[in-house]
Amino acid sequence: MLRKETHFEICNLTGPRLLKVITVDEFIQKGLAVCAGEASFHDLLLWLPAATLQDDPQLLSLPVGGFLVPDALTTPTQDTLLVLHSPKEPDVVQPGDVVALTPNSTLVRVLYRRGSDSNLLFMTDRCNSLCLMCSQPPKDIDDHWHIEENLRLIDLMDPGEENLGISGGEPTLYRDGLLEILAKCKTVLPQKSLHVLSNGRLLKEPSWIEALAALQHPQLSWGIPLYADNATEHDHVVQAPGAFSETIQGLYNLARAKQIIEVRVVLSRLTTQRLPELAHYVFRNLPFVRHVALMGIESTGLARKHHEALWIDPLDYQEPLSQAVYFLANRGIPVSIYNLPLCLTPPHLSHFARQSISDWKNLFIDACQQCAAIEHCSGFFKSHTDRWQSRGIHPLSIEAFGAYARSAH
Numbered sequence: 001m002l003r004k005e006t007h008f009e010i011c012n013l014t015g016p017r018l019l020k021v022i023t024v025d026e027f028i029q030k031g032l033a034v035c036a037g038e039a040s041f042h043d044l045l046l047w048l049p050a051a052t053l054q055d056d057p058q059l060l061s062l063p064v065g066g067f068l069v070p071d072a073l074t075t076p077t078q079d080t081l082l083v084l085h086s087p088k089e090p091d092v093v094q095p096g097d098v099v100a101l102t103p104n105s106t107l108v109r110v111l112y113r114r115g116s117d118s119n120l121l122f123m124t125d126r127c128n129s130l131c132l133m134c135s136q137p138p139k140d141i142d143d144h145w146h147i148e149e150n151l152r153l154i155d156l157m158d159p160g161e162e163n164l165g166i167s168g169g170e171p172t173l174y175r176d177g178l179l180e181i182l183a184k185c186k187t188v189l190p191q192k193s194l195h196v197l198s199n200g201r202l203l204k205e206p207s208w209i210e211a212l213a214a215l216q217h218p219q220l221s222w223g224i225p226l227y228a229d230n231a232t233e234h235d236h237v238v239q240a241p242g243a244f245s246e247t248i249q250g251l252y253n254l255a256r257a258k259q260i261i262e263v264r265v266v267l268s269r270l271t272t273q274r275l276p277e278l279a280h281y282v283f284r285n286l287p288f289v290r291h292v293a294l295m296g297i298e299s300t301g302l303a304r305k306h307h308e309a310l311w312i313d314p315l316d317y318q319e320p321l322s323q324a325v326y327f328l329a330n331r332g333i334p335v336s337i338y339n340l341p342l343c344l345t346p347p348h349l350s351h352f353a354r355q356s357i358s359d360w361k362n363l364f365i366d367a368c369q370q371c372a373a374i375e376h377c378s379g380f381f382k383s384h385t386d387r388w389q390s391r392g393i394h395p396l397s398i399e400a401f402g403a404y405a406r407s408a409h
């Protein structure tokens, strides 16, 4: 599990900065072309191992925004140069990454990690729902500044084909900013597919249809949560009266705008008993849905507070899970199981299971260390604790994993 932030010794930081880390070789070979969009040398943070710097101190005269020494600094530098050195965790920041620096803080945040499929444009901490299992409880603040930061971040990313998520909070709360970001991604990062996570409620406004249709992004998809086949139960999970109706209207508007739609269901005590009915509902009423993701719960944020209401051992919902999965799959709706350990997934469902947990949040517990499936299993969220642990967790032998592998083909 590689974290997304670490502390450095930072010299001469005079204001907030977003910087692209680049090696000397890349600087010579590609220059500003390492950035997908508009950038200047001032946006670059040159990667200079201490040994390289000792051999060639003249490198400090290159006209870049700053220098990153990924080990201890042994060569004196001018007291006007921005220099980061002596990271607490040396692996966290690597060449190609885009990092954010804040004055009076030694924390360096990785906002873009080269080559990762887990990169995210974080839109806001605000939300118009208050889901019982929200992993990131909303904050009632004005954080429009994320829009400007994301627009800049897009410029500094690598061009290339990785997936890019857009998330919050609720991204549609900043409608114009979101549309601006989607348009910029289409122009600057045309090879990257985008996946927006939204509760879909504000998408009930018909004006979204025209705006999204005009955008014509060929690789834009939406992940919209639906927790029940009825308003009472869905609205209870998201703690917002009227939300079911709004989300359904939002889904229809996305379909009218010819968007790619995924329905997401977080598996909890409140959502698993009627999974087969929810699968029927999706098939009958939302036939345009391209994918259904059935997702193990992340045991953090508000989920911790609502443990008693939410927790159900995955062994105890295998039957409704199987029914829902096969109902959808047999009718041509692609379906995946996310965030569930393989040892809790019956072998006949294993070909629906995905390694879905972002690399920086992923954890394997002690029991996993002897497991033949560890390379193929989603494992756990790093927030995992004993009270969220199934009685069924057990390392799979090579023979047992063979049954999973055979079932997957």
Ligand code: SF4
Residues within 6 Å of the ligand: 341, 342, 343, 344, 364, 365, 367, 368, 369, 371, 372, 373, 374, 377, 378, 379, 393, 394, 395, 396
């Ligand atoms: S024991 Fe094996 S199958 Fe179970 S969670 Fe760990 S790695 Fe996955």
